[in-house]
Amino acid sequence: MNMPFYVAPEQVMKDRADYARKGIARGRSLVGFRFDNGVAICAENTSSTLRKVSEIYDRIAFAGVGKYNEFDQLRIAGVRHADMKGYSFSREDVDARSLANQYAQSLGQIFTHEMKPMEVEILVAEIGHAADGSGDQLFHILYDGTVIDEDMSVVLGGETEAIAERLGTFEQPPTLADGLRQAVVALGGPERALTADALEVAVLERGDHRRTFRRLDDPEITELLA
Amino acid sequence: MNLPLFSVQDDPGPDFNRLLASRGDAPSPIDGALDPHDYRHGTTCVAIRFADGVLLAGDRRATTGNLISHRTLEKVFPADRHSGVAIAGAAGPAIEMVKLFQLQLEHYEKVEGTALSLEGKANQLSQMIRGNLPMAMQGMVVVPIFAGFDLSRGEGRLYEFDITGGRYEEADHASTGSGSVHAGTVVKLGYRQGMDTAAVTDLAIEALFEAADEDSATGGPDPIRGIYPIVATITAGGYTRISDDDLAARTQTLIARRQGN
Numbered sequence: 152m153n154m155p156f157y158v159a160p161e162q163v164m165k166d167r168a169d170y171a172r173k174g175i176a177r178g179r180s181l182v183g184f185r186f187d188n189g190v191a192i193c194a195e196n197t198s199s200t201l202r203k204v205s206e207i208y209d210r211i212a213f214a215g216v217g218k219y220n221e222f223d224q225l226r227i228a229g230v231r232h233a234d235m236k237g238y239s240f241s242r243e244d245v246d247a248r249s250l251a252n253q254y255a256q257s258l259g260q261i262f263t264h265e266m267k268p269m270e271v272e273i274l275v276a277e278i279g280h281a282a283d284g285s286g287d288q289l290f291h292i293l294y295d296g297t298v299i300d301e302d303m304s305v306v307l308g309g310e311t312e313a314i315a316e317r318l319g320t321f322e323q324p325p326t327l328a329d330g331l332r333q334a335v336v337a338l339g340g341p342e343r344a345l346t347a348d349a350l351e352v353a354v355l356e357r358g359d360h361r362r363t364f365r366r367l368d369d370p371e372i373t374e375l376l377a
Numbered sequence: 378m379n380l381p382l383f384s385v386q387d388d389p390g391p392d393f394n395r396l397l398a399s400r401g402d403a404p405s406p407i408d409g410a411l412d413p414h415d416y417r418h419g420t421t422c423v424a425i426r427f428a429d430g431v432l433l434a435g436d437r438r439a440t441t442g443n444l445i446s447h448r449t450l451e452k453v454f455p456a457d458r459h460s461g462v463a464i465a466g467a468a469g470p471a472i473e474m475v476k477l478f479q480l481q482l483e484h485y486e487k488v489e490g491t492a493l494s495l496e497g498k499a500n501q502l503s504q505m506i507r508g509n510l511p512m513a514m515q516g517m518v519v520v521p522i523f524a525g526f527d528l529s530r531g532e533g534r535l536y537e538f539d540i541t542g543g544r545y546e547e548a549d550h551a552s553t554g555s556g557s558v559h560a561g562t563v564v565k566l567g568y569r570q571g572m573d574t575a576a577v578t579d580l581a582i583e584a585l586f587e588a589a590d591e592d593s594a595t596g597g598p599d600p601i602r603g604i605y606p607i608v609a610t611i612t613a614g615g616y617t618r619i620s621d622d623d624l625a626a627r628t629q630t631l632i633a634r635r636q637g638n
Binding site for chain 1: 378379380381382393396397400402476477480483484487488490
């Protein structure tokens with residue numbers, strides 16, 4: 152009779168985490184930050200059809216790095232969760248904190264119980280109603296279900312430490328143009344200058360519209376970076 | 378409410394109704410016939426094509442049997458950025474249908490990353506009306522008009538429906554509800570090709586004014602309470618509701634003209 156080898160739980164978790172981290176590091180990174188009129192997400196993405204940044208609800212956006220099919224599955228689940236909650240209750244009852252918790256539960260469950268952890272890191276961003284941006288939130292959720300409530304900016308993907316160092320810290324939410332320039336420099340590093348066609352940028356912007364999510368097209372990105 | 382994750386086989390796709398059904402949350406149909414005196418009815422709406430797109434207008438009255446049960450009912454709604462829907466019939470199921478329809482369009486757009494075509498939207502509404510047929514047989518009839526700006530063709534288009542979900546595209550104008558005969562006649566007589574926003578708004582106000590004059594279930598303008606019809610235009614720029622101040626001024630002009638001034 153074959154006896155299974157004993158593997159310490161610490162080792163199992165470590166192996167899984169390493170596996171997930173390696174998968175995430177293979178993809179390109181993204182930066183999310185608060186600016187004076189909302190939240191912006193800037194991703195390095197050469198495809199204009201396979202999106203990393205998307206709309207979840209009126210004031211909530213989603214961004215993912217890592218394995219496309221896995222974070223896209225999470226994105227759709229988020230849209231479904233938000234739309235069903237808004238249908239059952241009211242549009243104003245849909246919030247990012249509850250959605251981030253749901254993501255954390257699912258990712259945590261998959262990390263410990265499934266054969267393979269999800270090779271993703273996701274960002275759930277929300278803008279509040281206060282004009283000074285005090286209600287804006289950035290929830291960073293890791294492959295194992297860890298949730299981090301980020302303050303001003305967040306980096307997802309590989310080489311996060313180097314990118315975060317180049318990005319620096321914002322004392323006050325910058326203007327969209329300033330923040331975006333800094334994010335693009337941070338993503339590109341010393342050797343590369345990223346241009347609009349290699350970037351995917353979307354914002355949640357305070358204004359009169361119910362749906363605050365908006366994608367920036369290439370000419371607009373170029374203009375902001377100029 | 379947990380995160381709705383599905384296996385590949387069970388995935389409901391971009392269809393919000395299927396999503397609700399798969400979670401057991403679909404609204405249950407009402408069994409047994411109801412007396413029309415027990416629920417509210419909404420009445421007259423018109424849609425008119427004009428130079429920049431299409432206009433939707435509806436009066437504000439809801440009736441329960443022979444009583445006026447609501448004076449500020451909204452019967453014209455945006456369906457999404459470039460389309461709108463106007464409803465007549467049993468108010469409860471109609472408003473629920475609009476809510477589901479709006480969600481369906483937005484849900485599709487978010488899941489798929491692109492909006493449905495105008496034809497696709499009209500077809501969705503058709504299926505929802507068809508789904509309401511068992512309730513329509515018990516008297517709870519919902520008959521909307523759907524209108525929108527077709528971005529691929531660059532023009533306004535409008536659709537009428539019947540209770541079986543039958544969908545009929547109209548070239549220039551459409552009307553629905555108890556006052557639709559009167560309102561429709563006014564529109565038919567006053568309609569010209571390529572009207573501008575001002576002219577088409579005046580025509581819609583006049584149509585609803587005449588319908589209210591002849592049909593007890595259609596509400597006329599109410600300057601005492603400041604209640605005017607809901608009028609909205611849908612153009613390349615999207616859905617825009619015309620302000621009450623503008624409508625009040627136009628109504629005054631119409632009344633002055635009737636008085637012979």
